[in-house]
Amino acid sequence: xxxxQYLPGKEPHPCEYRMIFKNIDRAGWxxxxxxxxxxxxxxxxxKAIKMEPQAITNEVKxxxxxxxxxxxxxxxxxxxxxxPNNTKPxxxxxxxxxxxxxxxxxxxxxxxxPHQLLEGMIISCFAVGAHTAYIxxxxxxxxxATIMEKAIEEARAKNLVGNDxxxxxxxxxxxxxxxxxxxICGEETGLIESLEGKRPYPRxxxxxxxxxxxxxxxxxxxxxxxxxxxxxxxxxMGGGGYAQLGVARNTGTRILCVSGDVQKPGYYEVEVGKxxxxxxxxxxxxxxxxxxxxxxxxxxxxxxxxLRCDESFTIGQGDAEQSLSFFDxxxxxxxxxxxxSMAGSGGVIxxxxxxxxxxxxxxxxxxxxxxxxxxxxPCREGSMWMKKISDRIVGGHxxxxxxxxxxxxxxxxxxxxxxxxxxxxxxPVEAIISKFRDELTAETSEDNDDLSEEAKxxxxxxxx
Numbered sequence: 394x395x396x397x398q399y400l401p402g403k404e405p406h407p408c409e410y411r412m413i414f415k416n417i418d419r420a421g422w423x424x425x426x427x428x429x430x431x432x433x434x435x436x437x438x439x440k441a442i443k444m445e446p447q448a449i450t451n452e453v454k455x456x457x458x459x460x461x462x463x464x465x466x467x468x469x470x471x472x473x474x475x476x477p478n479n480t481k482p483x484x485x486x487x488x489x490x491x492x493x494x495x496x497x498x499x500x501x502x503x504x505x506x507p508h509q510l511l512e513g514m515i516i517s518c519f520a521v522g523a524h525t526a527y528i529x530x531x532x533x534x535x536x537x538a539t540i541m542e543k544a545i546e547e548a549r550a551k552n553l554v555g556n557d558x559x560x561x562x563x564x565x566x567x568x569x570x571x572x573x574x575x576x577i578c579g580e581e582t583g584l585i586e587s588l589e590g591k592r593p594y595p596r597x598x599x600x601x602x603x604x605x606x607x608x609x610x611x612x613x614x615x616x617x618x619x620x621x622x623x624x625x626x627x628x629x630m631g632g633g634g635y636a637q638l639g640v641a642r643n644t645g646t647r648i649l650c651v652s653g654d655v656q657k658p659g660y661y662e663v664e665v666g667k668x669x670x671x672x673x674x675x676x677x678x679x680x681x682x683x684x685x686x687x688x689x690x691x692x693x694x695x696x697x698x699x700l701r702c703d704e705s706f707t708i709g710q711g712d713a714e715q716s717l718s719f720f721d722x723x724x725x726x727x728x729x730x731x732x733x734s735m736a737g738s739g740g741v742i743x744x745x746x747x748x749x750x751x752x753x754x755x756x757x758x759x760x761x762x763x764x765x766x767x768x769x770x771p772c773r774e775g776s777m778w779m780k781k782i783s784d785r786i787v788g789g790h791x792x793x794x795x796x797x798x799x800x801x802x803x804x805x806x807x808x809x810x811x812x813x814x815x816x817x818x819x820x821p822v823e824a825i826i827s828k829f830r831d832e833l834t835a836e837t838s839e840d841n842d843d844l845s846e847e848a849k850x851x852x853x854x855x856x857x
Contacts, residue, residue, distance in 0.1 A: 397415065398419070410638070410646050425547065435512055441628050442558065450469055451632070458644065463579075463737045465735075476612060482523075482525065483522045484613040485517055485614045486526070486527045486607075487526065487527065490530070492578070493737070495695055513625045515548075515553065518565050524563075528568070528569050530570065575587070577812075626645075639725070645664075647663070651741045652741070655674060657679040661678075675720070678743075686702075687744075692735070695740070697821075698735070699825055701719065705717065751787050754833070758779045758822065762780035765818070772815045796833050
């Protein structure tokens with residue numbers, strides 16, 4: 394990568410390992426297929442199309458690649474869930490909804506390097522036996538949709554999409570499907586319902602695991618944009634070679650989107666687990682804003698549990714037990730989970746001491762109350778009540794009992810809904826109250842008792 398020149402002010406940080414983002418902000422680069430081919434594009438497709446499909450899946454399994462969309466589930470294992478005796482069509486869906494607050498990586502790929510995504514998709518389709526693929530793209534990406542449509546037609550003109558891809562006998566059609574601006578469509582079964590033209594109510598799992606019963610009740614693989622791009626590089630490096638990047642069980646690279654109260658917010662591609670939270674925030678991102686100190690951080694998008702920057706964690710057991718400060722946490726899936734949060738979509742939201750935690754809480758509650766699909770009563774009613782209570786806190790109308798009621802409501806949502814949206818809305822509340830209860834309580838007063846009797850009864854009911 395040393396011979397690649399980047400636009401002034403867009404150069405990668407020395408701690409970065411650019412692979413998926415190699416061409417992002419690259420001088421002289423454009424999203425055309427000619428530019429991509431001149432840089433060695435589609436060579437891995439030519440290699441993969443001569444392999445046995447199962448051999449490609451085996452390489453992805455050997456690579457240890459975990460999904461970059463949020464859950465961190467092993468990609469090759471997911472591919473292996475397609476029933477071996479399947480007689481239905483197989484579909485592949487690229488989840489390009491990217492609506493998790495704090496996450497902004499996929500849009501750069503589709504804007505500046507669309508053919509990397511297409512190459513990864515075509516290889517993946519060949520591996521799982523899918524002859525039809527969809528890119529489900531959020532409504533707020535109009536320019537990206539235009540770019541991807543053009544890229545698909547460019548690929549078709551080169552016999553990379555369509556009938557008899559590269560003379561292999563493999564047929565593939567790829568379509569763009571525009572979403573309608575709903576956060577719930579980032580959940581894979583809600584996405585599938587939307588793609589079928591229905592209201593995006595997530596499905597119950599089991600039995601509706603997409604790899605078995607997905608789009609049109611046929612086996613369907615749903616992967617994130619970044620995940621599919623990695624497939625191309627796994628074919629190039631081999632599964633074993635790819636697994637040398639990162640750390641055990643957390644291989645390869647991932648893109649971290651840092652926003653909020655740092656000197657240099659932006660996107661950074663690093664080897665998984667090879668950089669700590671302190672190195673990311675203080676070195677790569679330039680530290681806190683002048684005169685400020687770090688207060689808290691949400692490490693994996695808005696649905697991840699908040700971590701205090703002054704707390705310490707004990708992880709592991711027996712001889713493997715160790716204590717970590719917040720700034721010592723390696724940026725990998727497992728360690729962040731052991732510390733009580735999740736790596737999620739890689740959206741690192743940084744909060745300094747200028748922020749009132751009640752405002753953070755209310756901002757999150759407002760988002761989730763707005764985005765609930767309404768299918769599940771605990772989520773539909775609970776997310777709105779959490780917003781109403783946090784409205785009272787930031788408005789100076791809350792009592793100390795409201796903090797406990799808010800926590801009770803969150804725990805009544807957690808684990809009681811069809812999909813993970815319930816947890817996405819409740820986990821931030823649970824964590825913020827657990828870690829900042831005193832600060833929230835300080836904004837309340839026993840004299841604030843202006844709720845109507847009807848509202849008090851409703852709050853008491855929903856918190857039970």
